[in-house]
Amino acid sequence: MLALVKIALRRPYTFVVLALLILIAGSLSALRTPTDIFPDIQIPVISVVWQFTGLPPDEMAGRIMTRSSVR
Numbered sequence: 208m209l210a211l212v213k214i215a216l217r218r219p220y221t222f223v224v225l226a227l228l229i230l231i232a233g234s235l236s237a238l239r240t241p242t243d244i245f246p247d248i249q250i251p252v253i254s255v256v257w258q259f260t261g262l263p264p265d266e267m268a269g270r271i272m273t274r275s276s277v278r
Contacts, residue, residue: 215222
């Protein structure tokens with residue numbers, strides 16, 4: 208660590224240029240980095256199709272709820 212301080216004292220312009228390059232590169236990378244508040248989450252979806260012709264809506268809802276409910 209002491210050698211780094213000695214080099215910095217001998218060559219101050221090198222460390223100033225290095226600091227400026229880090230500042231510019233850091234700013235550019237921060238601006239180009241995409242940010243998303245809500246990440247894209249792939250939620251699995253299951254769809255079930257029931258077809259009963261001729262049933263009234265109340266009876267249809269009752270049959271679907273009793274046969275499709277999983278516990």
